[in-house]
Amino acid sequence: MALASVAPGLDRVKLAWRRSPVPGFLHWWGGELVALLPARLRAWLLRGPDVLLLSVRENALRVRRARTGELLAEIPASLSADAQRAAFAQACAGIDPADRRLVLLVPASGVLHRRLVLPLAAAADPRRVAGYEIDRQTPFKPDQVHYDVRLSDAPVSAGHVAVDLYVVPQAGLAPMLARLAALGVEPDAVDVQTEAGERAGVDLLSAARRPRRLDRRRRLNRILAAACVVLVVLVLATWLNNRRAALAAMQDQVDAMRAQAAQSEQLRAQLIAATGASGFLVKRKSESPSLLALLDDLTQRMPGDAWLDSLALDSGGGLDISGEAPKAAALVDRLRASPFLQEPKLQGVIQPDPATGKERFELVARVRAQGTADAP
Secondary structure (H helix, E strand, O other), X not given: OHHHHHHHHHHHHHHHHHHOOHHHHHHHHHHHHHHOOOHHHHHHHOOOOEEEEEEEOOOEEEEXXXXXXXXXXXXXXXXXXXXXXXXXXXXXXXXXXXHEEXXXXXXXXXXXXXXXXXXXXXXXXXXXHXXXXXXXHOOOOHHHEEEEEEEOOOOOOOOEEEEXXXXXXXXXXXXHXXXXXXXXXXXXXXXXXXXXXOEOOOXXXXXXXXXXXOOHHHHHHHHHHHHHHHHHHHHHHHHHHHHHHHHHHHHHHHHHHHHHHHHHHHHHHHHHHHHHHHHHHHXXXXXXXXXXXXXXXXXXXXXXXXXXXXXXEOOOOEEEEEEEEOOOOHHHHXXXXXXXXXXXXXXXXXXXXXXXXXXXEEEEEEEOOOXXXXXX
């Protein structure tokens, strides 16, 4: 159903294309471009089947080349069959039989011409549709004639198409075909020669009687077209593969740069941490008094009869002193006057030592943060 609905649209497009001036313009433009080429290259591009036009008269058979209009031979009917065959072979000398196309021209006086107006849907197969009109348009039946149609450019109403119907009785065409058959000649097509001397562009032979020829150029063109398609696919696949490889390489570079950036960020964080720790240590060192100055101050403030068992200074600035002194409570006042210490106090209970007569003590304090220089 879908294909049936699309077909009329395609037929309209094809008909509009044929009726438009674009095909004629492209034909003219191509001819102008080809005319600019050198003669050899132009001849190579324009090479193709060599069409020979055959005109059967009562007294002679004329053979002309369609491309140039040159008369190759005029074979009298009075000659013997062998002589006519030899003359025809001489006329076709130098032409490859595979490239030779023989077209029998029927004069317009022996052909019945009618113009039919058909529905646009008939443009898909106008020959089959016109076959039903033969018995109404001509005094013959379809099995008594050879016929063909050609799309016409004549103006018609919307939704219709004009076709030219050419009909020739089998009785009028059979003698010509028999005469050619006697010479061993089988025409590839039967066309109509108009009154102006031009070809109508039809083929009156039925599909069953048309000889089947192997067109080597068409096969070669198809092979070349297939090769071009394969090459285009390969080029696109190669380009896509190259793009993928380049993208993968760029991704690897991005990953490597990202790893380097992460490593740099880690080193930067370590550097900042090390710098902060170094600054902290320098600050702590600048804020903490010199140990020599602290020991000198403690030595001067401790009485001469006092004895220290231990002196401990932790990293937080805490000072712990233990020992013996005649009056342990007086040590607090002595140390409170020190510029290096703050909050001195006794820790625990003072215990007298019967052996020495002194008091055992444990004293704690905190070192004051300041920028005191080392004592000399």
